[in-house]
Structures are given as structure tokens and as C-alpha cells.
Amino acid sequence: MYDINKVREDFPILSRTVYGKPLVYFDNGATTQKPLCVLDAMREEYLNVNANVHRGVHWMSQQATDLHEAARETVRKFINARSTTEIVFTRGTTESLNLVASSFTEGCMQAGDEVIVSTMEHHSNIVPWQLQEQRKGIVLKVIPMTDEGVLDLQAYEQLFSERTKLVSVMQVSNVLGTINPVKEMIRIAHEHGVPVMVDGAQSVPHFAVDVQDLDCDFLAFSGHKVYGPTGVGVLYGKEKWLDKMPPYQGGGEMIEHVSFEKTTFERPPLKFEAGTPDYVATHGLAKALDYASALGMDKILAHEQDLTHYALQQLREIEGMHIYGHVGDSGDAVISFNVGNIHHMDLGTLLDQLGIAVRTGHHCAQPLMDRLGVLGTVRASFGLYNTREEVDALVSGIKRVVQMF
Ligand code: PMP
Numbered sequence: 001m002y003d004i005n006k007v008r009e010d011f012p013i014l015s016r017t018v019y020g021k022p023l024v025y026f027d028n029g030a031t032t033q034k035p036l037c038v039l040d041a042m043r044e045e046y047l048n049v050n051a052n053v054h055r056g057v058h059w060m061s062q063q064a065t066d067l068h069e070a071a072r073e074t075v076r077k078f079i080n081a082r083s084t085t086e087i088v089f090t091r092g093t094t095e096s097l098n099l100v101a102s103s104f105t106e107g108c109m110q111a112g113d114e115v116i117v118s119t120m121e122h123h124s125n126i127v128p129w130q131l132q133e134q135r136k137g138i139v140l141k142v143i144p145m146t147d148e149g150v151l152d153l154q155a156y157e158q159l160f161s162e163r164t165k166l167v168s169v170m171q172v173s174n175v176l177g178t179i180n181p182v183k184e185m186i187r188i189a190h191e192h193g194v195p196v197m198v199d200g201a202q203s204v205p206h207f208a209v210d211v212q213d214l215d216c217d218f219l220a221f222s223g224h225k226v227y228g229p230t231g232v233g234v235l236y237g238k239e240k241w242l243d244k245m246p247p248y249q250g251g252g253e254m255i256e257h258v259s260f261e262k263t264t265f266e267r268p269p270l271k272f273e274a275g276t277p278d279y280v281a282t283h284g285l286a287k288a289l290d291y292a293s294a295l296g297m298d299k300i301l302a303h304e305q306d307l308t309h310y311a312l313q314q315l316r317e318i319e320g321m322h323i324y325g326h327v328g329d330s331g332d333a334v335i336s337f338n339v340g341n342i343h344h345m346d347l348g349t350l351l352d353q354l355g356i357a358v359r360t361g362h363h364c365a366q367p368l369m370d371r372l373g374v375l376g377t378v379r380a381s382f383g384l385y386n387t388r389e390e391v392d393a394l395v396s397g398i399k400r401v402v403q404m405f
Pocket of ligand 1: 029093172174222
């Protein structure tokens with residue numbers, strides 16, 4: 001049984017007011033709130049255990065190392081990776097994507113080789129590849145999208161050539177909520193002998209993602225979007241690829257032996273983890289994943305789908321409403337829209353005055369905005385703690401704003 005009132009008690013920030021009105025937090029696609037168990041665990045670690053990891057023989061360093069490495073095992077289990085050696089801690093999805101763009105290009109690509117991305121990607125899955133276009137002469141190919149916000153899989157198949165070395169696609173769009181058929185896309189890519197990187201920033205928080213079932217070669221996600229702390233993220237990578245890729249950064253922790261003549265590196269994952277990791281954040285992330293697992297990812301999904309369907313139904317009745325994507329109610333818990341001629345910023349600002357936090361703008365997906373023919377949208381994105389009453393508040397808020405215009 002999903003007890004939403006009990007869940008909300010775990011997130012005290014949700015009961016605060018803004019401008020004297022109850023907060024309605026619908027900006028979960030940008031970042032999520034943290035349950036008390038995450039905050040308590042991190043405070044406890046700073047209070048009683050804090051010491052640098054991996055290097056110390058002393059008691060607290062070993063305790064901190066144990067927590068950090070236990071967090072790696074929690075992440076492994078959460079995404080069902082084969083081994084903790086496939087779990088690299090990063091600062092977030094952006095760093096995970098940059099790591100692969102940089103190291104995979106260097107280790108596994110030549111000038112003229114091609115990477116396939118999609119029209120709907122976040123800038124963090126476009127710009128790192130463009131940097132490699134400039135630096136290494138790789139070539140970016142783009143999967144087109146239909147007007148309904150669905151990737152064109154036939155066109156995708158035709159993009160493959162003997163120069164294709166990697167596909168990098170998002171599992172869920174942070175704008176449209178579209179759930180891309182990544183399992184099928186991976187199967188197609190593998191038929192061409194091409195590995196696939198999945199941007200899981202907007203999928204991992206919403207439903208169970210099983211890297212072995214998907215058979216993806218890489219998966220990236222951010223801790224702060226899955227009820228964990230900021231500044232920590234994950235790169236999953238199949239061992240065979242991580243072994244082939246050179247280090248991303250150099251420094252402490254990632255070496256086996258250093259001399260001025262020759263330096264040898266640790267094996268993955270440490271090879272990709274130069275410097276002191278945010279070991280308190282990794283512990284916090286593990287607590288967040290444990291929290292989500294205890295609720296049940298299937299129950300979180302069902303709850304958020306109910307909210308999304310409920311919201312779509314009501315939003316569609318508002319005059320002048322234009323919702324992007326969500327054909328046949330198939331999308332995830334992210335709804336982007338514009339209403340009549342009201343500028344998205346005005347709508348967002350007026351909703352804010354009513355205590356409703358939504359996102360406005362291009363959502364770091366300007367090529368997608370160009371494809372949709374808009375400068376920006378208003379985006380409401382739901383989390384495990386949102387309620388139907390909050391959706392009602394959003395709908396009546398939009399209606400109020402519409403009346404003002
Ligand atoms: N990819 C997608 C789909 C996202 O939604 C985001 C965050 N908006 C990112 C990547 C980047 O995540 P971060 O800023 O946490 O690195």
C-alpha cells in the first residue's frame with residue numbers, strides 16, 4: 001500500500017509555504033527533494049565518521065571507505081549490474097556523459113568515425129560530442145523525431161554505417177516525457193556491432209532500470225534527481241569498454257604506480273575516479289536508492305502514472321492548452337505545455353506567485369525546441385511524493401492565469 005501522507009512526512013520541505021501559500025513542488029525533473037533518512041545519514045557521517053577514503057589505515061578512514069564501497073554495491077544492485085567494478089562514481093549525468101565522450105573517443109574512435117544521438121537530447125548529450133567533433137574530427141548523426149515527439153526508428157536504422165562507433169540516447173525525455181524504446185534501439189545497434197550509452201537521468205528516478213535486461217553498454221544518472229544529494233552521479237559501463245578506455249582525469253586514487261618515467265593505472269572503476277570522491281554523497285545516494293527500493297519502484301511508477309494521467313486529463317480541458325508529446329498517454333511523469341499566446345516565462349512566474357514551482361524555458365534542449373518550433377515551454381514534472389490535490393492546484397492556477405490574459 002502506497003501511503004502518500006506517510007511518504008510526505010519523510011520530506012519536511014514539502015510542508016513549507018512560499019508567499020504564504022502551500023508549496024507545490026513540480027520541478028522534480030530539475031532536482032528532487034531529499035528524505036530525512038538521506039539527510040540524517042550524511043549528517044551522521046560528517047559528525048562521527050568523516051575521514052578520507054581508500055588511503056588511510058586508521059579506523060575512521062576504513063569506516064568511511066566501507067560506507068563508500070557499500071554505496072557502490074547498493075548502486076550495482078539498484079541497476080542490476082554484474083559487478084561493482086562496472087560502477088564509476090562521477091559528479092552527475094553530465095560528468096558521466098563527458099567522461100564517455102572524452103575517453104571512448106580517445107580509446108575507441110578515429111577521425112571520421114560516427115556517433116548517433118537523437119533530436120530530443122539534453123545539451124549534456126550533445127555538447128560533449130560536439131567538443132569531440134572539434135578536437136578529434138568525429139561526426140555526429142541525429143535520429144529525427146516525429147511531430148508527436150517519438151523517435152523515428154526506421155530513420156535510426158538507416159543512420160548506421162561502417163563508421164558508426166557509438167549510439168548515445170536518453171531513455172526518457174526531460175521535456176516530452178517520451179519513453180524511448182531503448183531496449184529495441186540497443187538490439188538494433190548491437191546487430192551493427194555498435195555499443196549504446198543510455199542517459200538515464202530521467203528514467204532511473206521513475207522506474208526500475210535493469211542494465212543487464214537492457215543490455216546497454218553505458219548508463220548515466222544523477223543522484224540529485226533520484227532523491228539523493230547533489231554532486232554525485234553514476235556511470236555504469238560494461239567492463240570490456242571500461243578496460244579499453246583511457247583515464248578521464250589524472251590524480252590520486254586512480255593510479256597503481258607513479259614515476260616520472262612511467263605511470264600505471266588502477267583497474268576500473270578507480271581508474272576513472274581521480275581525486276577524493278564525495279564519499280558522504282555516495283553514502284547519501286545509497287540511502288536514497290534504499291528509500292526508493294523500500295517503497296518499491298513499481299509502486300512509485302504506478303503512483304506517478306496515476307498523477308500523470310490525472311494531470312493530462314485535466315490539462316487537456318483548458319482552453320488554448322498545447323501539450324508536447326504524450327501521444328496515447330504513453331509518457332513518463334513530465335508534462336511540457338504552452339497555453340494560448342501566454343509566454344512560458346509569464347505563466348511560470350504567475351504560477352510561482354501561487355506557490356507552484358514549475359520549470360520554464362528550453363530545458364537544456366534547444367535543438368528539440370527548434371524541432372517543436374517554440375522558444376520554450378512550461379514543464380511540470382512529478383515525483384514520488386506529489387498528490388492529486390497538487391495537480392488540482394496546478395490546473396486551477398493555470399485557469400486563473402488564463403483568465404488574467
Ligand atoms: N540528461 C537529462 C535527460 C537531464 O534531464 C539532465 C538534467 N536536467 C541531465 C542529463 C544533466 O544532469 P545533471 O545536470 O545532473 O548532470
